[in-house]
Amino acid sequence: xxxxxxxxxxxxxxxxxxxxxxxxxxxxxxxxxxxxxxxxxxxxxxxxxxxxxxxxxxxxxxxxxxxxxxxxxxxxxxxxxxxxxxxxxxxxxxxxxxxxxxxxxxxxxxxxx
Amino acid sequence: xxxxxxxxxxxxxxxxxxxxxxxxxxxxxxxxxxxxxxxxxxxxxxxxxxxxxxxxxxxxxxxxxxxxxxxxxxxxxxxxxxxxxxxxxxxxxxxxxxxxxxxxxxxxxxxxx
Numbered sequence: 602x603x604x605x606x607x608x609x610x611x612x613x614x615x616x617x618x619x620x621x622x623x624x625x626x627x628x629x630x631x632x633x634x635x636x637x638x639x640x641x642x643x644x645x646x647x648x649x650x651x652x653x654x655x656x657x658x659x660x661x662x663x664x665x666x667x668x669x670x671x672x673x674x675x676x677x678x679x680x681x682x683x684x685x686x687x688x689x690x691x692x693x694x695x696x697x698x699x700x701x702x703x704x705x706x707x708x709x710x711x712x713x714x
Numbered sequence: 715x716x717x718x719x720x721x722x723x724x725x726x727x728x729x730x731x732x733x734x735x736x737x738x739x740x741x742x743x744x745x746x747x748x749x750x751x752x753x754x755x756x757x758x759x760x761x762x763x764x765x766x767x768x769x770x771x772x773x774x775x776x777x778x779x780x781x782x783x784x785x786x787x788x789x790x791x792x793x794x795x796x797x798x799x800x801x802x803x804x805x806x807x808x809x810x811x812x813x814x815x816x817x818x819x820x821x822x823x824x825x826x827x
Contacts, residue, residue: 605756633813644718644804645757645818652813690756692816701770702747702806702816704756 603628603695607705614681615713622676622708624691629669636665636676637690639707645690648676681712716741718807718819726825727795735790735822739807746788747816748780749804757804763788764810792824800826 604627614620624634632653637645649658649665651674657666664677674691688709692702719738727733739746745764749757759772763782782788786807792799802823806816 635815637818642802642823644720644820645806647815647817650813650815692756701759701762701772703759704749706754706756 603693603703605691605693605703605705607689607691607708609708610706611709611711613711613713616681616683618681618712619677619679620681620710622678622689622710624674624676624705626672626674626693626703628693628695629672631669631693631695633694634665634667634674635692635694635702636663636674637692639688639690641688648689678710681710683712683714686710686712718805718817720803720805720819720822722822723820724823724825726827728827729795729797731795732791732793733795733824735792735803735805735824737788737790737805737807737819739786739788739805740817743807743809743817744786745808745810745814746782746786747806747808748788748790749806750774751802751804751821753801760790795826797826800824 606625635650636648651667662679667674688707690707692704747762748760751757762770766782777793779791802821804821805819808814808816
């Protein structure tokens with residue numbers, strides 16, 4: 602059974618700081634990993650999708666990496682802004698259950714002005 | 715280009731009642747997945763529909779059922795509501811295939827009294 606863990610559960614940083622969010626998973630037989638952002642009371646906004654054959658993906662100030670062998674992914678946010686404050690979730694899709702994504706419980710990020 | 719739309723946005727029911735939630739996928743998407751998200755937790759996979767059939771199912775009782783229509787829209791039905799069914803219900807759509815990103819709606823907030 603795939604289990605996804607995100608550490609830390611909460612993070613508070615001053616504006617302008619670079620930061621890293623972590624995601625670990627127990628079953629390395631994944632076909633993709635997706636990072637999402639969720640604002641309070643809202644749905645999920647897709648940030649980055651990394652396919653199993655890829656090592657990283659970049660979009661603007663965001664960079665996500667994937668290391669299947671160690672069961673880890675990181676989301677790097679450069680030059681953080683107050684508007685980045687949200688909960689960040691990672692979701693893993695495994696070959697054993699194609700079509701089903703397993704989510705972590707998220708990291709709640711607060712960027713202070 | 716409309717994204718994933720869900721209705722209603724909020725719903726209040728009492729124990730024992732039945733509820734139907736609706737989802738219209740993003741244009742061009744043919745696969746719909748439903749998730750339950752309790753407060754402070756990541757989404758939990760309920761089931762996925764493709765070609766009007768349930769393709770994958772998570773660890774949810776038979777009280778949770780669904781349907782997909784020829785236009786790819788979907789419904790989630792929950793019978794005999796329990797207090798523990800109070801949650802945000804999220805619909806995600808994608809194109810069929812293992813490396814297709816999921817796009818989420820804003821969800822339906824279901825409260826059981």
